[in-house]
Amino acid sequence: MFVESIKTRFSDTDALGHINNTMLPIWFEGARNPIFELFTPNLDIQKWKLILARFEIEFHGEIFYGQDVEIRTGISRVGSSSFDVYQEAWQSEKRVASGKTVHVYFNYDAKRAEPLTDELKEALLAYPLGQD
């Protein structure tokens, strides 16, 4: 599991006084950096290997401006050419949001999905995180 601490920003809020829901995909994508680095060391965009197929996010509670948010990130499924990242957002010891993202291992030159190598599967499985 990877853990990242996020400082909330005034611009993250919305008129209801809390963090707007559209920030979660942004926070979650940012917190997947260590996953991206398993595929692309140094995050060199010329060597990108992943495509995002879908994501889903559930909101469990209000997220407040002014208190740090902890994002927990891990792997909940490894398939033949795709895998799921499961993530949670925690604030003040409460789980305030959770989400799952499906990434496909993709060859941008050939423009098609490729089977994950055993090395990549192993690297992913080193960071398990289960959905409740």
Next chain:
Amino acid sequence: MFVESIKTRFSDTDALGHINNTMLPIWFEGARNPIFELFTPNLDIQKWKLILARFEIEFHGEIFYGQDVEIRTGISRVGSSSFDVYQEAWQSEKRVASGKTVHVYFNYDAKRAEPLTDELKEALLAYPLGQD
């Protein structure tokens, strides 16, 4: 069904050269304005009645900068105190993304969900849009 046309912006793109996936929740939320107006005429935030419980988005193809995107928005489910909004993004006659959002009818004073009135159910059902 509601239809909104969106001009893509340079800041919507990412380093892979396409529109970044995190723009879709923003576009979709924006295109739900007419749904919000069924609950809160004039979009007066003091009278807000909805809470977002979850959303999911699928990506069917790359979205390009420089060509307008059409967002189609409708209701795919009406429950007792919640409903689903189904949305699609189209560009150059291809469906490039689709998503579902679950909204709960919420009483912010009492801090709990409330049953949808018959009037609201009827108003929602006037804009059906089915998931394939």
Next chain:
Amino acid sequence: MFVESIKTRFSDTDALGHINNTMLPIWFEGARNPIFELFTPNLDIQKWKLILARFEIEFHGEIFYGQDVEIRTGISRVGSSSFDVYQEAWQSEKRVASGKTVHVYFNYDAKRAEPLTDELKEALLAYPLGQD
């Protein structure tokens, strides 16, 4: 002068109940699309010719969610290898924000600024907009 009408989105607001100031650079960059097209027809990113050197934005009044915003865009200065874009945001017949952006005509291969051709200068000067 170019004019673009923008629908405000719930996610554009902040906890003070208005549109957050960080949306203005995004709206203004989006409304510069027609300027970008003078340099790069079809907005093909492989043929990009501009670099942003600086921008400044002044806020003249609150911007509200639920009412369209009109962005007015024009050229306030044409130099030898750079030019200024002046922009205003209007809502409910009030000028709510204004800004200036300095763009440099840039050769990405040679990695240096280049003199604007007479054709480009003329194209820019066809869309004047003065700062008060």
Next chain:
Amino acid sequence: MFVESIKTRFSDTDALGHINNTMLPIWFEGARNPIFELFTPNLDIQKWKLILARFEIEFHGEIFYGQDVEIRTGISRVGSSSFDVYQEAWQSEKRVASGKTVHVYFNYDAKRAEPLTDELKEALLAYPLGQD
């Protein structure tokens, strides 16, 4: 001077392969949290005391995805009812952007600017940062 370290996100990039310029106002506003706290302890939005009058940002170099960015924040001017925040973004030991923001001390009930108290002036002057 306040210092905040920022992890870059994939969604911060644009199609030219670098961090998009519209992220700077967002990063800078986030890094002004400690300034906001001088006026509003705990960042309680009900007790907000500031209005943003204008900002300007200069871009000195490309900002890359994958390397942390350091934001330096301090006060460059204290007036009778307003003050300037000067900020710089550094990456890999290069100053990549700088900016100035003018905030007005504002009474939201009376809807007008108020003179900064001596206590507030002193608190601000404890964090000087000069523009070159």
